[in-house]
Amino acid sequence: MLAALVACRKPMPISVDGSMQYTVFIQDDSGLSDASNFTEVNLIEKVRVTLTSNTYYSRDATPDQYTVYTDQDGKAVFDRLSLSSYNVLAEREVKISDAADGVQNTVFLRAVKLVNLNRQTHHVDTLKIGMTGSRGLMINEIYFCGPVNDANYVHDQFIELYNASGRQVHLDGMMFCKTAIDSFIGMDSVDYVKGIWLYQFPGQPLTGLSYPLNPGEFAVIAIDAYDHTQFIASSIDLRKADWEFFNPYQGDYDSPAPNIINIIPESSNDFFLSTLHGGLILTDGSEWQYGDYNERRRVQYVHIPINTVIDAVEYSSSRKSAKLLTYRVDAGLAGFGATRYSGKSTERRLPGFDSNNSTLDFETINHPTPGY
Amino acid sequence: MKRLKFLVYFILYVSIALPLGASDKRLKAVGDMSLAVPDRDSRINLYQWAGNVAWLKQNDSLNWMRYAARSDNEWGALHRHWDAKQRSRDDLLFSGQKHLDGQQTFYGSLMYTADFRLGLNRAIERQPYGLDPFVLADSTQGDMTFLGPKVNVAYNYWLSPKWYLGASLTYAINRGLKQQFTRPEIINRVVRAGLHAVYRINGNLSLGLSYGPYHIQDITKEVKQPDGKSPITYRYRGEYKFRLKVGTYERTATYEGFNLRPQIAWTSDRLNGVIMTNYYYQWHELFDGTITRYYDGYFQAEQYAMTTAWRYFAGMRKNTAISFAYHYRFTDGWAREPQAGLLFHRKRITRHHITIGASHKLYKPALMLAGEVQYDVRNPDEDDYLAHQYRKGTIANWQAHAGLEYALTPSWHLRTGLIYQEYDEADVWNYFGDYRGLRGTVGFGYRHVNWELDGVVQYGRKVNINDAGNDQRGVLNAALQFRQYF
Structure with missing residues (x-):
């Protein structure tokens, strides 16, 4: 009788979690590291490799993190890992001397990767590190969730741009577009991204030279460029914002900051960012067209050709949100944990750090940092 | 008139605010004895010690109704990580037993419980220290209240001179609400059934068997907060590692299983005893979502137990x-x-767990003296593979109980008792630490021809041996019970 009753009991698994091993070889892709340590495939030592779990946290609410330095064979071994997805960050500081003037400069070699450890016990990987931050203009910070408040206040949202290139770029005629609020079948195979609302910098797209941004400079674009701390103490002062989104087709308050203007008259919204899940597209402004109309949501979509996209970032407070942007412009999601009215912000791990995957490129910070 | 008013208010207050639950108020008052004192509610037989409903009729031949109220309260810093700073559990109980005819007996009870947990630290489930390692928590300390009724019915049929059969069913439903972020709502539902049989070999020896399947379900609803924020919950796997979940959802935790309990009972003029073995099997599954369910974990436990209890009457x-x-x-x-x-x-x-007790009844003066020692030792051995924690260490708890009952008149009884406790926990567990406790009990009983009234109050304190200044926990329990015989 007992045998019949316990027939449904399951056998205990033999394989245990927390016993995975991840071995990664770090390969120098830049040729800048010390040549004496090179092997045939440029495996380099003393690279700090950090694994950050996307799955497990400790009691103090920090994600599980492990750091190992590569040995002389360029190998870093991580033991006793859990079944999880990990962000792998490899970085090494390299001193370079200029032969001409003898000045020594410090550069960082970096690489980043997302790995999913499955139930296989041993995982072996190779990571190429090199110079980062040479991709040009990019969205550096998005503050979307609003300050800590009980009044549904989100007017202090802002976007920060960063010029990671070594040359001056001009913002003339560039446009900001919000991603469509629904993903659609085939979004990874069409040559455009779908969005709503278009706000444009003044000036001539592509050729204008009136609004420069120097190398290493930030530009803060506020939804409303005024001092928000007068309304919500935990908010921020955006009077020094470089730009402000302004919609002339509604009663938007126009602060002294220069305007980025709504160019679709049918749209009567200020450029408010979704407080949970959304995306931003920065385009060169040279081309766009009207797309389909969503009857249910009463939204007119616009289509932005992918080849005009300068940068795009999708964010969500939840890691499991369905993607709205094709992986061709952003393969990940920034902003995990920046829940509505939490006062948190999301910014690149380092200014200019860009691997086209916001999960890896961005981190969530406890307080917004406009302009720095 | 004033006295009458006071009495009415007092009874109302006690029945609403100070509640009770079980039926052992006399034993609670005499130093909270579990075994030492022979009593209507402490008989060593198949019903009371083995939970075999087939022995319901043989346990108690009377028809009665019982109304009881109980309030159990504890407060202070001496608690585990996920426990509440203060807890107050209040019960109202109505129960009755009726012998329908010479062959059938029916028992029924209805209890309403209000369980207030104040300053509950993060855990948002009923039993964070249950067997399974899945614990749902959030980032705040808050107050949580569980409210709900519990219904229990039992039926016993005397099939033949040697065969007795029984069946029982328990249904309970509780609704829990936390007042602070993340403001979850927990619906807890319990269904337990029981099938029981006893075969009486002769006047002394009986064999019993009980089978009890059960199904428990906890539904936790995490909803959008009143200020628009999204809930953030921590899903612990073990006590150290958790996964973060952002957003609204509904989580269902299901516990299913059964127990199978073969029993032997010996009854004679001076010696009564029961030997029971118990096989207990539980599986526990977690799901997210309502329509589409996402599997979130599995736990399984088996228990093998043996219990024996004996009482010998001397003199x-x-x-x-x-x-x-x-x-x-x-x-x-x-x-x-x-x-x-x-x-x-x-x-x-x-x-x-060992209990040894003795009681002696004097007739002049009409005094009953009792003493009991309990020693409980657990050896948990736990592997937390995610946190790479292996813990093994003894948790020992011994208690000495002393009590007396004095019959003021044939109707009035006064009771009192003391309980001394020493709790010794290996450092690896980091739950309570080592503490000592001292509790005192006082109570009374009034016997009328066909009804009786019992009351008890227990007050005490537990003090951490290493941090007596800060780490204490107070206990105050009170209960009142009225039983009427028909």
């Missing part, structure tokens, strides 16, 4: 009772994660 008038009980239990449980079915937690617990 010409059988006014001395010597009692002994021993309980052994081995628990083996493990949990696996849902993605690849890997083992992430294993727990084995061996437990021994």
Whole structure:
């Protein structure tokens, strides 16, 4: 009788979690590291490799993190890992001397990767590190969730741009577009991204030279460029914002900051960012067209050709949100944990750090940092 | 008139604010004895010590109704990580037993419970220290209230002179609400059934068997907060590692299983005893979502237990009772994660519990004296593979009880008692630490021809041996019970 009753009991698994091993070889892709340590495939030592779990946290609410330095064979071994997805960050500081003037400069070699450890016990990987931050203009910070408040206040949202290139770029005629609020079948195979609302910098797209941004400079674009701390103490002062989104087709308050203007008259919204899940597209402004109309949501979509996209970032407070942007412009999601009215912000791990995957490129910070 | 008003208010207050639950108020008042004192509610037989409903009729031949109220309160810093700073559990109980005819007996009870947990630290589930390693928590300390009724019915049929059959059913539903972020709502539902049989070999020896399947479901609803914020919850796997979940959802935790309990009972003029073995099996599954369900983990536990209890009546008038009980239990449980079915937690617990007690009844003066010693030792052995924590260490708890009952008149009885406790926990557990406790009990009983009234108050304090200044926990329990015989 007992045998019949316990027939449904399951056998205990033999394989245990927390016993995975991840071995990664770090390969120098830049040729800048010390040549004496090179092997045939440029495996380099003393690279700090950090694994950050996307799955497990400790009691103090920090994600599980492990750091190992590569040995002389360029190998870093991580033991006793859990079944999880990990962000792998490899970085090494390299001193370079200029032969001409003898000045020594410090550069960082970096690489980043997302790995999913499955139930296989041993995982072996190779990571190429090199110079980062040479991709040009990019969205550096998005503050979307609003300050800590009980009044549904989100007017202090802002976007920060960063010029990671070594040359001056001009913002003339560039446009900001919000991603469509629904993903659609085939979004990874069409040559455009779908969005709503278009706000444009003044000036001539592509050729204008009136609004420069120097190398290493930030530009803060506020939804409303005024001092928000007068309304919500935990908010921020955006009077020094470089730009402000302004919609002339509604009663938007126009602060002294220069305007980025709504160019679709049918749209009567200020450029408010979704407080949970959304995306931003920065385009060169040279081309766009009207797309389909969503009857249910009463939204007119616009289509932005992918080849005009300068940068795009999708964010969500939840890691499991369905993607709205094709992986061709952003393969990940920034902003995990920046829940509505939490006062948190999301910014690149380092200014200019860009691997086209916001999960890896961005981190969530406890307080917004406009302009720095 | 004033006295009458006071009495009415007092009874109303006690019945609403100070509640009760079980039926052992006399034993609670005499130093909270579990075994030493022979009593209507402490008989060593198949019903009371083995939970075999088939022995309901033989346990108690009377028809009665009982109304009771109880309030159990504790407060202070001496608690585990996920426990509440202060807890107050209030019960109202109505129960009754009726012998329908010479062959059938029916028992029924209805209890309403209000369980207030104040300053509950993060955990947002009923039993964060249950067997399974899955614990739902958030980031705040807050107040949580569980409210709900519990219904229990039992039926016993005397089939033939040698065969007795029984069936029982328990249904309980509780609704829990936390007042602070993340403001979850927990719906807890319990269904337990029981099928029981007893075969009486002769006047002394009986064999029993009970089978009890059960189903428990906890539904936790995480909703958008009133200020628009999204809930952020921590889903612990073990006590150290958790996964973060952002957003609204509904989580269902299901516990299913059964127990099978073969029993032997010996009844004679001076010696009564029961030996029971118990096989207990539980599986526990977690799901997210309502329509589409996402599997979130599995836990399984098995327990093998043996309990024996004996009481011997000595003396010409059988006014001395010597009692002994021993309980052994081995628990083996493990949990696996849902993605690849890997083992992430294993727990084995061996437990021994010994009770030795004695009582003696004097006739002049009309005094009953009782003493009891309980020793409980657990040896948990736990592997937390995610946190790479292996913990093994003894948790020992011994208690000495002393009590007396004085019959002021044939109707009035005064009772009092003391309980001294020493709790010794291996450092690896980091739950309570080592503490000592002292509690005192006072109570009364009034017997009328066909009704009786019992009351008890228990007050005490537990003090951490290493941090007596800060780490204490107070206990104040009160209960009142009225029983009427028909």
